[in-house]
Amino acid sequence: MGCQTMSDRSILRFEHVGHAFLGRSLFENFDLGIAPGETVALLGPSGSGKTTILQIAAGIIDPVRGRVHRHYRRQGLVFQEPRLLPWMTLIDNIAYGLAAAGLPRRERRERAGLFALEVGLEVADFGKYPVELSGGMRQRAGVARALAVEPDMLFLDEPFSAVDVGLRRHLQELLVGAARRRGFSTLLVTHDLHEALLVADRLIVLSGVDGRVIAAHKPAGSPGRRMARTVFDEAERLSESPAFAELFSARERVR
Amino acid sequence: MNRVLESLGWMGRYLWAGWAGLSGIFCFLAAWQAGHEIYGSFILPSPGETFAAMGLLAARPDFLAILAQSAVRALTGFGIAAGIGTVAGVLAGYSFAAMRLMKPVVTVLLGVPPIGWIVLALIWFGSSGGTAVMTVIIASAPVSFAGALEGVAKRDRQLEVMAQAFGGPWFYRLRTVTMPHVLSYLFPAWTTTAGSAWKVTVMAELLSNSGGIGGELATARALFDIAQVSAWLTITVGLALLTDYGLLHLLREALERWRAAGLPWGVKR
Numbered sequence: 002m003g004c005q006t007m008s009d010r011s012i013l014r015f016e017h018v019g020h021a022f023l024g025r026s027l028f029e030n031f032d033l034g035i036a037p038g039e040t041v042a043l044l045g046p047s048g049s050g051k052t053t054i055l056q057i058a059a060g061i062i063d064p065v066r067g068r069v070h071r072h073y074r075r076q077g078l079v080f081q082e083p084r085l086l087p088w089m090t091l092i093d094n095i096a097y098g099l100a101a102a103g104l105p106r107r108e109r110r111e112r113a114g115l116f117a118l119e120v121g122l123e124v125a126d127f128g129k130y131p132v133e134l135s136g137g138m139r140q141r142a143g144v145a146r147a148l149a150v151e152p153d154m155l156f157l158d159e160p161f162s163a164v165d166v167g168l169r170r171h172l173q174e175l176l177v178g179a180a181r182r183r184g185f186s187t188l189l190v191t192h193d194l195h196e197a198l199l200v201a202d203r204l205i206v207l208s209g210v211d212g213r214v215i216a217a218h219k220p221a222g223s224p225g226r227r228m229a230r231t232v233f234d235e236a237e238r239l240s241e242s243p244a245f246a247e248l249f250s251a252r253e254r255v256r
Numbered sequence: 257m258n259r260v261l262e263s264l265g266w267m268g269r270y271l272w273a274g275w276a277g278l279s280g281i282f283c284f285l286a287a288w289q290a291g292h293e294i295y296g297s298f299i300l301p302s303p304g305e306t307f308a309a310m311g312l313l314a315a316r317p318d319f320l321a322i323l324a325q326s327a328v329r330a331l332t333g334f335g336i337a338a339g340i341g342t343v344a345g346v347l348a349g350y351s352f353a354a355m356r357l358m359k360p361v362v363t364v365l366l367g368v369p370p371i372g373w374i375v376l377a378l379i380w381f382g383s384s385g386g387t388a389v390m391t392v393i394i395a396s397a398p399v400s401f402a403g404a405l406e407g408v409a410k411r412d413r414q415l416e417v418m419a420q421a422f423g424g425p426w427f428y429r430l431r432t433v434t435m436p437h438v439l440s441y442l443f444p445a446w447t448t449t450a451g452s453a454w455k456v457t458v459m460a461e462l463l464s465n466s467g468g469i470g471g472e473l474a475t476a477r478a479l480f481d482i483a484q485v486s487a488w489l490t491i492t493v494g495l496a497l498l499t500d501y502g503l504l505h506l507l508r509e510a511l512e513r514w515r516a517a518g519l520p521w522g523v524k525r
Binding site for chain 2: 056059061075076088089101102
């Protein structure tokens with residue numbers, strides 16, 4: 002496999018990467034290059050290895066085979082659940098990445114405050130602990146924490162799957178706007194085709210059976226719907242997996 | 257200013273919560289008085305007689321020196337035991353091999369009664385403060401070890417992944433992610449350890465005749481001064497409670513304010 006666009010300009014590049022878990026191969030020879038400012042969405046059914054690819058990309062786990070080249074300085078990560086530290090206040094949670102980078106307390110709190118306001122949190126909540134916040138506020142804080150480090154590369158691991166539709170749309174638009182303004186690259190893992198179409202420049206569909214990439218497309222200047230049709234037409238042609246039923250039904254909605 | 261007011265409010269709540277503890281103590285004193293009414297002063301001196309004896313002891317010029325002697329031994333033993341136990345427990349929590357090596361040792365240490373260590377320590381250190389300190393360390397360190405081990409083993413690994421993703425160095429991750437979680441396991445262990453440190457110190461002093469409260473207790477027993485025996489015991493319990501509520505609980509309240517934040521108003525304490 003490895004039909005992804007590769008480029009010397011890539012700030013993140015997978016080179017023949019393979020990974021296995023408990024003796025079961027998740028994927029083999031995975032190649033991927035992400036250009037500066039590009040947003041790539043990884044789609045696929047549960048167990049297809051999307052999150053593993055993201056964790057390898059972010060350096061959280063090492064691949065069994067192959068190499069990952071990272072040509073960026075700072076990375077941010079938004080998880081499916083907010084993963085805030087319960088013993089830190091909202092503002093300290095948002096400033097977590099800045100503190101890890103060694104920024105002085107006052108400076109990091111000021112910067113974290115700006116990003117907290119940007120995602121729609123209020124100053125009155127800055128001193129509250131996560132247990133005092135609603136689920137939506139916590140997820141906003143997770144997004145603010147990732148943006149606060151001013152990343153060159155942003156990883157999104159199904160970040161909006163547990164929030165309501167209104168907030169989901171708001172955060173999606175916020176991230177698209179931030180990526181355009183600041184020019185960072187994004188790798189998004191999602192089940193949601195519509196989210197991928199809204200956010201991504203390129204879609205990669207993973208097989209749920211043997212870890213193959215069954216579709217990877219970036220039609221030049223293609224609007225979302227046409228890109229989706231192209232991707233899923235190819236996915237349907239290549240895949241014999243019943244696990245794709247859900248994605249194919251999503252294609253029907255797009256058409 | 258807000259922080260000062262917040263701290264004052266928190267301290268007020270902490271002190272106010274003392275009423276609940278005091279009511280429990282008064283119930284205990286009532287039961288003690290009832291026992292005294294049944295068995296008489298020779299078997300069980302009344303709380304009043306005991307407090308009168310405490311007053312006499314407090315008037316002695318060497319009273320504070322006796323307390324200080326026992327306190328230094330108990331708190332030194334507790335500090336060393338908590339330190340060694342916590343560090344070893346954290347290491348064992350991170351390393352499966354270390355855990356497999358240390359756990360049987362701790363089980364053996366926990367199985368030996370403190371009196372056994374006192375006898376050995378008497379042979380090794382003679383009638384000195386070292387006997388009490390060493391006994392406290394050996395009897396208490398395994399409890400801290402078990403608490404720290406449990407805390408590290410049950411840490412939230414997803415939070416660690418988050419910290420790793422944001423580039424936190426290992427010590428920063430330990431300080432900000434693991435240790436705050438481990439504290440909730442350590443405090444009960446330290447509370448138990450602090451209480452037993454006082455008991456073991458007095459026991460070791462009594463058996464090794466090395467001064468301190470234990471030494472005074474031995475003298476009072478030899479003189480059949482039961483009121484004084486009760487007074488020294490009450491003082492020991494008071495010091496253990498002071499260590500617990502004046503030091504450990506206070507520290508816990510300060511470090512774990514976030515827990516209280518999640519409770520509805522009215523059940524914060």
